[in-house]
Amino acid sequence: MNPAPSIIFFTVASGAGYGLLFWLGLLRPLGQVPQGAGFGAAACGLALVLIMFGLLSSTAHLGRPERAWRALSQWRSSWLSREGVAAVATFAPAGLFFIAMIGGDEGLARPMGLLSAAGAAVTVYCTGMIYASLKPIRQWHHPLVTPGYLLFGAFSGAALLAMLAGFWGQAATPAAIAAVLGALAFALKRAYWASVDATPPVATAESATGLGFIGKVRPLDPPHTETNYLLREMAFRIGRAHAKRLRGIASLAGFAAPTVLLLLALLVGGVPGGILALAAAALALAGLLAERWLMFAEATHTVAIYYGMPERG
Amino acid sequence: MTSLPEPKAGAKKLGLVIDLDTCVGCHACATNCKEWNTSGHMAPLPDRHPYSAGQEGVWFNRVHSYEAGEGEEGRTVHFPRSCLHCETPACVTVCPTGASYKRAEDGIVLVNTDMCIGCQLCAWACPYGAREFDDDAGVMKKCTLCVDRIYNETIPEDRRVPACVSTCPANARHFGDLGDPDSAVSKLVAERGGYELMPELGYKPVNRYLPPRRAPKADAGPAKEASPLPSQITNPLLRWVDKVLSR
Numbered sequence: 001m002n003p004a005p006s007i008i009f010f011t012v013a014s015g016a017g018y019g020l021l022f023w024l025g026l027l028r029p030l031g032q033v034p035q036g037a038g039f040g041a042a043a044c045g046l047a048l049v050l051i052m053f054g055l056l057s058s059t060a061h062l063g064r065p066e067r068a069w070r071a072l073s074q075w076r077s078s079w080l081s082r083e084g085v086a087a088v089a090t091f092a093p094a095g096l097f098f099i100a101m102i103g104g105d106e107g108l109a110r111p112m113g114l115l116s117a118a119g120a121a122v123t124v125y126c127t128g129m130i131y132a133s134l135k136p137i138r139q140w141h142h143p144l145v146t147p148g149y150l151l152f153g154a155f156s157g158a159a160l161l162a163m164l165a166g167f168w169g170q171a172a173t174p175a176a177i178a179a180v181l182g183a184l185a186f187a188l189k190r191a192y193w194a195s196v197d198a199t200p201p202v203a204t205a206e207s208a209t210g211l212g213f214i215g216k217v218r219p220l221d222p223p224h225t226e227t228n229y230l231l232r233e234m235a236f237r238i239g240r241a242h243a244k245r246l247r248g249i250a251s252l253a254g255f256a257a258p259t260v261l262l263l264l265a266l267l268v269g270g271v272p273g274g275i276l277a278l279a280a281a282a283l284a285l286a287g288l289l290a291e292r293w294l295m296f297a298e299a300t301h302t303v304a305i306y307y308g309m310p311e312r313g
Numbered sequence: 314m315t316s317l318p319e320p321k322a323g324a325k326k327l328g329l330v331i332d333l334d335t336c337v338g339c340h341a342c343a344t345n346c347k348e349w350n351t352s353g354h355m356a357p358l359p360d361r362h363p364y365s366a367g368q369e370g371v372w373f374n375r376v377h378s379y380e381a382g383e384g385e386e387g388r389t390v391h392f393p394r395s396c397l398h399c400e401t402p403a404c405v406t407v408c409p410t411g412a413s414y415k416r417a418e419d420g421i422v423l424v425n426t427d428m429c430i431g432c433q434l435c436a437w438a439c440p441y442g443a444r445e446f447d448d449d450a451g452v453m454k455k456c457t458l459c460v461d462r463i464y465n466e467t468i469p470e471d472r473r474v475p476a477c478v479s480t481c482p483a484n485a486r487h488f489g490d491l492g493d494p495d496s497a498v499s500k501l502v503a504e505r506g507g508y509e510l511m512p513e514l515g516y517k518p519v520n521r522y523l524p525p526r527r528a529p530k531a532d533a534g535p536a537k538e539a540s541p542l543p544s545q546i547t548n549p550l551l552r553w554v555d556k557v558l559s560r
Contacts, residue, residue, distance in 0.1 A: 062430050076316050078409045219378070301440075
């Protein structure tokens with residue numbers, strides 16, 4: 001699949017933003033993050049900025065962005081529509097959460113924080129399901145894809161929260177959570193790659209054409225000599241050597257290194273801990289951009305079979 | 314609405330039956346499809362750089378050619394690929410806007426280009442590559458099963474078939490109601506063992522493909538007695554009998 005920069009940026013940025021909103025909404029009532037208005041405004045503000053930039057970026061992928069509002073209508077059948085509805089709905093409690101924290105209205109901040117956390121989780125779940133529901137792309141139609149979106153969002157969001165909380169001198173809980181999630185994310189992505197590598201493609205040239213009863217099917221003449229939309233969009237290929245290297249970068253720089261840095265931040269504490277957490281968050285986001293790019297670049301669509309581009313062989 | 318219509322027993326399922334035995338790979342169906350549809354329901358079908366290198370455009374029908382099997386058993390098969398108007402089309406249910414829809418009355422899958430936001434999720438959801446994006450208009454386009462021909466009362470009744478069917482010089486394309494077991498296309502499918510593409514994905518395509526007939530073995534016994542070519546039989550009744558018996 002063609003890695004569209006707008007979608008990669010959108011899913012990474014809004015995933016981190018929702019992750020940050022989730023942990024802030026959940027940990028603040030428990031007293032595990034700084035309670036002041038300044039911290040609340042900074043954390044919630046950063047989350048909302050990431051979410052809004054992500055959503056704006058996603059509209060760059062649309063052919064007719066001015067009609068984007070129509071995408072809220074088909075929530076009965078479409079995960080993309082559900083994602084849109086959940087994203088818009090989450091803005092209401094998140095906005096009130098932000099205002100209540102600034103105004104010091106704890107009676108409002110607590111429920112709005114929890115509602116924001118719930119909305120964030122639902123939105124990212126919908127994002128994951130958009131990909132996981134696409135059967136023609138077996139690397140996306142995989143049981144670990146949606147848990148991955150949730151976990152990576154929660155991880156990068158917790159790293160950002162640890163960074164901010166570190167600057168306010170109370171990073172212990174978010175840093176510990178982020179470190180655990182980083183380790184889990186590393187393990188999940190490794191397990192996902194092992195699984196997709198070991199699973200054979202569902203469809204073959206024989207089943208795609210129905211000619212298997214004659215024998216092995218191979219392309220003779222292409223339907224067109226130049227490229228087309230299908231080939232540009234759905235037959236994007238990345239060299240196996242590059243894929244291997246990028247997997248290494250994504251899992252080590254994106255998950256393993258931030259986990260180590262967060263553990264260090266936990267030991268050091270204070271503002272130096274915040275700086276370590278800042279490095280961890282930056283690495284996590286960069287690693288996730290690589291991970292998301294790979295998620296597209298390594299995904300194979302069944303239409304490529306018709307063009308004689310089996311994923312193996 | 315991108316929710317699918319309730320499946321009803323005996324509902325009309327308009328679709329195509331493509332005979333891979335007789336398709337000669339001439340691309341006339343693709344060309345006539347482009348010709349009709351560039352001024353039809355989904356018009357226009359854009360072309361980029363039409364007169365220079367790097368030309369590409371939106372087509373609803375693409376004719377691939379494959380080789381299948383080895384040696385004596387091997388053969389060349391021309392393979393037109395277009396929308397299969399699936400019974401459970403994921404391209405419709407993933408649509409966030411309601412622009413993609415499946416008609417309850419005849420099963421045709423269409424796009425309302427006035428509502429499409431161009432997110433292209435439907436093209437990702439289609440395993441067959443039936444949908445192609447119109448970069449100029451920013452909306453998705455696809456085969457309409459020539460909805461603007463098959464019900465068009467301004468053209469003669471016998472020509473109210475999709476453009477690809479009407480133009481096929483080898484009579485390899487058939488159009489009809491695959492929901493009616495007594496229709497000519499359903500009988501053809503039953504008789505020839507017509508099949509669906511990638512049934513393992515579960516989209517339940519309506520269109521059927523008729524398999525290439527097995528070539529007779531070269532060493533299948535002594536040479537047959539010379540018989541007249543069909544064109545040499547002048548009596549129409551005998552020509553018909555000959556045609557039926559030689560199937």
